[in-house]
Amino acid sequence: xxxxxxxxxxxxxxxxxxxxxxxxxxxxxxxxxxxxxxxxxxxxxxxxxxxxxxxxxxxxxxxxxxxxxxxxxxxxxxxxxxxxxxxxxxxxxxxxxxxxxxxxxxxxxxxxxxxxxxxxxxxxxxxxxxx
Numbered sequence: 001x002x003x004x005x006x007x008x009x010x011x012x013x014x015x016x017x018x019x020x021x022x023x024x025x026x027x028x029x030x031x032x033x034x035x036x037x038x039x040x041x042x043x044x045x046x047x048x049x050x051x052x053x054x055x056x057x058x059x060x061x062x063x064x065x066x067x068x069x070x071x072x073x074x075x076x077x078x079x080x081x082x083x084x085x086x087x088x089x090x091x092x093x094x095x096x097x098x099x100x101x102x103x104x105x106x107x108x109x110x111x112x113x114x115x116x117x118x119x120x121x122x123x124x125x126x127x128x129x130x131x
Contacts, residue, residue: 001040001041001063001064002037002038002039002040002041003019003023003028003030003035003037003038003039003040003041003047004016004019004020004022004023004037004038005019006041006047006060006063006064007019007022007028007047007049008067009064009066009067009068009076010058010064010068010073010076010077011067011068011070011073012049012051012056013051019037020037022049022051023035023036023037023039024036024037027049027050027051028047028048028049029047029048029049030045030046030047030048031045031046032046032048041060041063042060042063043060043061043062043063044059044060045059045060046058046059046060047059047060052089053088053089053092054081054085054086054088054089055081055085056079056081056085057079057080057081057082058077058078058079058080058081059077059078059080060076060077061075061076061077061078062075062076063076064076
């Protein structure tokens with residue numbers, strides 16, 4: 001089976017076109033070699049791919065006939081991605097928590113809502129007020 005089709009079948013990419021593009025850009029390696037989308041993949045091949053700033057590493061167990069359900073993916077591949085890759089992704093998420101330097105430019109709509117929500121005091125409705 002072609003590598004782009006395999007990655008689509010085991011649900012690493014949403015479409016075959018995206019998988020093909022990733023192969024063309026050099027984000028996919030099979031047995032330490034950068035591959036073209038038409039490269040055949042066989043059981044026991046080691047695939048390394050970069051997606052969403054994570055370097056995934058997986059071993060091919062078997063070749064599926066067609067795209068498989070999410071629950072059946074583990075039959076066809078073994079994920080050997082190191083835990084450090086996912087921990088680095090978490091740290092990256094925290095570093096992007098505040099994306100705009102203080103005092104630079106206009107606030108976005110989201111920033112404005114956050115500011116308004118912070119400065120507004122809770123108000124009582126007319127029905128809730130005591131007489």
